Amino acid sequence: MNIVRRLHEAGLTSEQAYAAAFGSIGLSLVSWLASMKAEQAGVERADRWGIFVGEWAPTFFGLGLALAGYEKESPASAKGSRSAWLDDPAQKAG
Template sequence: MIKKLHDMGLRSEHAYTAAVASIGLSMLTWATSLRVEPGVGLDRADRWGIYVGEWAPTFFGLGIALSHYEQEEGSLMGKAHTNGEHKRQMTGTA
């Protein structure tokens, strides 16, 4: 799943940005719900804030998974480059 997300263009920075944005959005939805629905009370505003706030850990988790995938992919690319360079040196080609 992480590879597919990465292949679709999602990077760890995007997931981290979404996590931080969801924290701000959580506070915004809580405050908005508190103002727009004054008769309903604090409980409903809290539920909205918590609902949106639950997205942040998910996005942070995706960011970490994508970061590990990106590092792993980078190290494999480095190994392929090193192996190719070694083969060129052994054959004497430039």
């Protein structure tokens, strides 16, 4: 959980991780198409590029789930920033 906390403190949100996952799916298709047209290596090479980039999506989805769980537990994420909890006197008192 230490890595997830550090990523959250660095400003990465679960929505950004999910967007990266969907982006990598699109990038996988683009890299496959580009490899098919630009390289003479054939379908096998294009398939490898598509699969390589496509494997990023599950990683980003998993990271998004981990960050979403952390955001639910973290009182700062309710307001969208780490410092919001520190600035709210009602939160400090409770």
